[in-house]
Amino acid sequence: MDLLNNIHEIGIVPVVVLKSVDETRKIIGALEEGDVPVAEICFRTDCAKECIELASKEFKNVIVGAGTVINKEQCEEAIKAGAKFIVSPGLSESVAEVCKANNIPYLPGVVTPTEIMKAIELGIEVVKFFPAGVFGGLKAINALGAAFPKIKFMPTGGVDNSNLKEFVLNKKIYACGGSWLTKGEKEDIVKACKEARKIIKENR
Numbered sequence: 209m210d211l212l213n214n215i216h217e218i219g220i221v222p223v224v225v226l227k228s229v230d231e232t233r234k235i236i237g238a239l240e241e242g243d244v245p246v247a248e249i250c251f252r253t254d255c256a257k258e259c260i261e262l263a264s265k266e267f268k269n270v271i272v273g274a275g276t277v278i279n280k281e282q283c284e285e286a287i288k289a290g291a292k293f294i295v296s297p298g299l300s301e302s303v304a305e306v307c308k309a310n311n312i313p314y315l316p317g318v319v320t321p322t323e324i325m326k327a328i329e330l331g332i333e334v335v336k337f338f339p340a341g342v343f344g345g346l347k348a349i350n351a352l353g354a355a356f357p358k359i360k361f362m363p364t365g366g367v368d369n370s371n372l373k374e375f376v377l378n379k380k381i382y383a384c385g386g387s388w389l390t391k392g393e394k395e396d397i398v399k400a401c402k403e404a405r406k407i408i409k410e411n412r
């Protein structure tokens with residue numbers, strides 16, 4: 209799918225938790241300015257749907273997706289609001305079904321071989337490995353990747369610019385997710401994004 213390729217090219221997926229609709233322009237604008245035109249807007253705040261709607265409308269060059277989608281209803285809301293991809297902390301078959309019906313990529317969270325087997329049964333080839341730092345990081349990804357050679361991983365949780373390089377160098381890594389790119393003021397976000405993109409370009 210083109211969209212999945214485009215996200216892979218960018219190489220990082222910022223986990224975005226927005227406290228208000230107003231904050232959307234600042235954060236998504238900073239990501240775009242920092243050459244990271246992709247955002248996983250999380251369903252952890254009540255305004256998530258409105259934020260996705262606004263970001264999709266006003267930032268046409270940014271790939272806007274939804275994160276922390278934990279049930280079918282949220283998934284439907286997110287897609288209706290304009291989300292172009294869906295991420296979950298775990299694997300939900302009902303979310304996978306909604307995504308499939310709408311032809312939207314679904315990146316479920318996994319950490320075990322059983323969960324990866326379930327993802328494969330659902331036709332999924334890219335999974336979120338979450339929380340990566342807690343569940344063995346690259347060591348675990350290499351071991352799991354050996355058993356599932358077609359699967360690509362998006363480690364999230366414990367990734368930042370200090371360890372991004374080691375992930376980027378690994379061929380099993382599809383992209384890295386995390387909240388480190390959205391912390392602080394606009395200029396901090398732009399700076400962190402530019403630094404991350406540099407690490408990706410230099411090490412792939």
Ligand code: 3PG
Pocket residue numbers: 223338364365366367385386387388
């Ligand atoms: C997530 O929900 O994906 C994680 O909270 C991101 O983890 P991080 O804050 O360590 O990047």
